[in-house]
Amino acid sequence: MRTFLVVIDSFGIGAMPDAAAFGDEGSDTYGNIFRETGVELPNLVSFGLNNIDGVAKTFSNGKRILPVQSPLAAYARLSEKTFAKDTTAGHYEIAGLVLEHPFRVFPNAFPQAVVQAIEKEAGTRFIGNEVASGTEIIQRLGEEHLKTGYPILYTSQDSVLQIAADTSVVPLQRLYEICKAARRVMTGELAVGRVIARPFVHSDGKFTRTKDRKDYSLEPPGETLLDKLYGAGIHVVSVGKIEDIFCGRGISEKHHTGCNAEGIDVLLSLSENLREGFVFVNLVDTDMLYGHRNNVCGYADALKIIDKNIKTVYENLKEGDLLLITADHGCDPTTPSTDHSREYVPLLICGKDVRPQNLGTIKGFDFICDLILARYGLRERDERYRKIFGGEK
Numbered sequence: 519m520r521t522f523l524v525v526i527d528s529f530g531i532g533a534m535p536d537a538a539a540f541g542d543e544g545s546d547t548y549g550n551i552f553r554e555t556g557v558e559l560p561n562l563v564s565f566g567l568n569n570i571d572g573v574a575k576t577f578s579n580g581k582r583i584l585p586v587q588s589p590l591a592a593y594a595r596l597s598e599k600t601f602a603k604d605t606t607a608g609h610y611e612i613a614g615l616v617l618e619h620p621f622r623v624f625p626n627a628f629p630q631a632v633v634q635a636i637e638k639e640a641g642t643r644f645i646g647n648e649v650a651s652g653t654e655i656i657q658r659l660g661e662e663h664l665k666t667g668y669p670i671l672y673t674s675q676d677s678v679l680q681i682a683a684d685t686s687v688v689p690l691q692r693l694y695e696i697c698k699a700a701r702r703v704m705t706g707e708l709a710v711g712r713v714i715a716r717p718f719v720h721s722d723g724k725f726t727r728t729k730d731r732k733d734y735s736l737e738p739p740g741e742t743l744l745d746k747l748y749g750a751g752i753h754v755v756s757v758g759k760i761e762d763i764f765c766g767r768g769i770s771e772k773h774h775t776g777c778n779a780e781g782i783d784v785l786l787s788l789s790e791n792l793r794e795g796f797v798f799v800n801l802v803d804t805d806m807l808y809g810h811r812n813n814v815c816g817y818a819d820a821l822k823i824i825d826k827n828i829k830t831v832y833e834n835l836k837e838g839d840l841l842l843i844t845a846d847h848g849c850d851p852t853t854p855s856t857d858h859s860r861e862y863v864p865l866l867i868c869g870k871d872v873r874p875q876n877l878g879t880i881k882g883f884d885f886i887c888d889l890i891l892a893r894y895g896l897r898e899r900d901e902r903y904r905k906i907f908g909g910e911k
Contacts, residue, residue: 519838521890522789522797522831525612526824527605528805530848530861532572534597537860541675542603542848545859547809547817550852553577557818559825561832562843565866566593571879572862592867592906594877596844596885603858604676606711606735608846609763609800613743614887621677621711625649628673632708636671640699644671644681651856653727653811656682656718660725663687669696674810675857677711679704682727685717690730693717701734709736712762729776731806733762743887744768744798746896753795757784760798770795778803778820782827789834796890800846809849810856817851832868840893841868842886871907 530547537543548567551557559567566589568574573595576582600607602620610617627647637643643666646659650672656663659670669683679700683693697715704710713734718727738745745768748754755771756764758781766772775781778801785799801824808817832841848861862879865886889906891897 519893520792520794520797520836521840521842521893522785522799523612523842523844523886523890524785524799524801524828524831525609526804526821526843526845527800527802528809528847528849528858529821529845529864530850530859531570531595531864532862533848534860534862536601540603540860541855542850542853542859542861545848545850545853545861547848547850547859547861548573548864549575549583550850551814551818551821552583553579553581554814554852555818556581557821559821561825561829562866565589565591565832565843565868566874566876567864567866569593569876570864571595571876573864589874590868592872592875592877594865594867594885595862595879596865596883597862597879597881598847598860599882599884602677603847603860604678604711605805605846605858606677606763608863608883609760610738610742611883612844612846612886613738613764614746614884614891615738615740615742616882616884617739621709622707623675623677624673624679624710625675628671628679632703633671636700636703639703640696642696643668646670646672649673649675651810652680652682652716656716656725656727660684660718660720664720669693673710675855678714679710679712680714680716682716682718684720684725685728685730686719690717694732697732697734705736711735731776733759735763735765737765738767742768743890746891747796747894750894750896752894755788755792755795755797757781757788757797758800758802760800763800778823782824786827786830789831805849805858809851809858812851812853812856814851835869837870839869840872840890842866842889843868844883844886846883867906873906873908875905877902877906
């Protein structure tokens with residue numbers, strides 16, 4: 519038996535009721551991208567994407583998101599229990615960990631005492647220390663960075679501390695060491711979800727990020743889906759930044775990828791060749807390259823590539839296999855904000871023994887964890903499980 523869990527990073531499907539508390543009223547990543555581009559996702563739509571509660575709608579410009587008559591999958595709209603909208607909290611909840619106290623956010627900048635503590639621990643100075651878009655700040659402060667040799671420190675409305683440096687000034691391994699030092703400082707009351715290394719290069723006055731990004735997360739504060747599967751002797755495969763998010767815990771085989779193209783290639787290969795096990799995939803480009811940069815067309819194109827290839831994964835499913843498709847938060851590229859957005863996320867459950875149906879709105883991304891554990895016989899197969907699969911397997 520094989521299970522493929524694919525997270526389309528930031529693919530939200532509409533603002534949650536508490537979105538105003540995050541400044542995210544009106545956010546609708548999928549809906550607003552469709553409104554602007556009319557993006558066609560025939561395979562995801564055939565599974566039931568447009569049939570999910572709240573997704574089908576008509577826009578003022580005449581474009582319409584229409585449901586299909588006979589979806590191939592079971593489908594639901596998931597709301598997040600954790601009062602957050604960051605990658606770590608979203609993935610933790612998918613893996614069964616609901617954070618009582620979300621990771622800290624620094625909405626203006628890091629306090630000077632915190633910056634000084636990181637500088638002392640890392641043996642360097644920083645420039646920046648502001649809330650900024652990563653691609654914008656390296657263009658603006660890139661020349662100063664080249665002159666001073668000091669890495670660029672910045673954050674966002676999400677729970678992250680990011681450190682950027684040109685690899686000709688700060689070699690990659692040294693940047694990683696600086697980020698590890700920052701991670702040691704940013705714990706306890708200062709804990710952010712992730713410290714992220716953002717290497718870049720320059721040419722003719724233009725600064726470009728490389729694929730050597732590395733995320734430094736905290737150890738998950740409890741047992742996760744990955745831990746439980748691994749402990750039960752199930753082969754657990756991570757693709758993309760899953761390894762970083764979970765600090766390598768509960769993983770048998772890891773594939774660190776630099777972009778969606780690499781992640782999709784690995785996913786396709788595993789769907790063809792893996793004999794059994796659990797595969798947890800994050801496809802990050804929708805968020806990293808397009809959501810945070812308010813690139814609506816780029817986001818739409820990335821979705822089309824995912825949609826095209828997910829058909830092959832679906833066709834490669836064998837008896838007993840599952841393909842689950844979801845997201846970890848929103849990042850609406852049509853809004854003025856370049857940060858994540860507090861949104862519902864889709865859940866599409868595909869498999870030969872899945873009963874296609876509308877599961878409605880479900881509270882908690884951890885429904886995914888419960889479903890997978892039940893599938894592997896590691897928790898009781900309750901009424902919700904039997905509704906989807908029609909009895910014990």
